[in-house]
Amino acid sequence: MNLSLNLRRDETEMHKFFTEAENFQGDEAFIYGDDVKHLYKVVRLVEGDKIVLNNYIGEEFLCNIEEITKQSVRVKIIEKLEINNESNIEIYLFQGLPKAAKMDLIVQKATELGVKKIIPTITGRVDVKLKGEFKKLDRLQRIANEACKQCKRTLVPRVEAPVEFKDLLAQADEFDLVVVPYENAENKGMKYIANKYRDKEIKTVAIVVGPEGGFEEEEINTLVENGAEIITLGNRILRTETAGFVCSSLLQYEFGDLGGTI
Incomplete structure (x- = not known):
């Protein structure tokens, strides 16, 4: 029997929570906020249950729940876990601002696909109203946090404040690489990128996705x-929300951890 494999399976099946590094005190740690109610009301954990606790800076710990109140959860740290579910490449998604709730979906799925940062981007064809009304960073960051719990990531991606194209x-x-999926591009696709950069060390990749109206030709020329x-x-x-998913998946397959090791 492979005991290390069984231990790994036990860890991945446990519920995972996040708390700031400052909430770790000696051999104890505390969980506050919305996660408290989620812990005892939604997933119905009780004192004595074990969880995995992440400190938002890439460290994870096996913990035993010692005390649950309506305001906080106190846990005892059993051991630090040697877990790293992050890809070997860092992907930064510069996403042209979309309408409605599409950004919610983009953040959720980008988190699952291993994107390190999501940066809303204001390009020429972004809806004028969106430029002044984008005030959802706290909400989007919560979506990223929740997606991290589900997919067992080690690091929570950050959702940045919107930036201008310049x-x-x-x-x-x-x-190391900036990739721009563009509906008017021909022939050159991810196979071209994989062949061109196969022997180069690719650690950081920026994906630049246009908004629903696409890029202006001048913007494409400037990017080139x-x-x-x-x-x-x-x-x-592809829709703007789909393009980032597809591009991230292909990059993770060619340069990251989606293709497996053998």
Whole structure:
């Protein structure tokens, strides 16, 4: 029997919670906020149950629940866990601001796909109303937190404040690779990227996705001038929320951890 495999399975089946590093005190830690009610009312954990607790900086601990009140949960730390469910590449998603609740879905699925940061981006064709009304960062960060619990990520991706297109350009040279899925691109796709960068060390990747109206041609030209790779995702035009998912998945398959090790 593979005991290490069984231990790993036990850990992944446990409920996972997050609390700030400052809430760790010696061999104890405390959970506050919405997670308290979720812990005892939704998943119905009780004193004596074990959980995995993450400190938001990539460290995870096996803990025993010692005390549950309506305001907090006190746990005893049993041991630090050597768990890292993060990909070997860091993906930064610059997402053209979409309408309605599409950003909720984008944050949730980007978290599941291992994206490190989601940066709402204001491009030329972003709806004018959205530029002044985007005030959902707290809500979006909570969505990322919840998605992390579900998919057992080690690090919670950050949802950044919206940036202007010019700010995106200023950051372009900080990444090993900048990929822009574009509906008018032809032939060059992820196979081209995989072959071109196969022998290069790719650690940080920026994906730049246009809003529902797409990119202006001038923006595409400017991205090319700044070293971005403009690629196609196939013959079918994808919605703005779908393009980021597909591009992230393909990058994780080619350079990250979706393709397995053998």
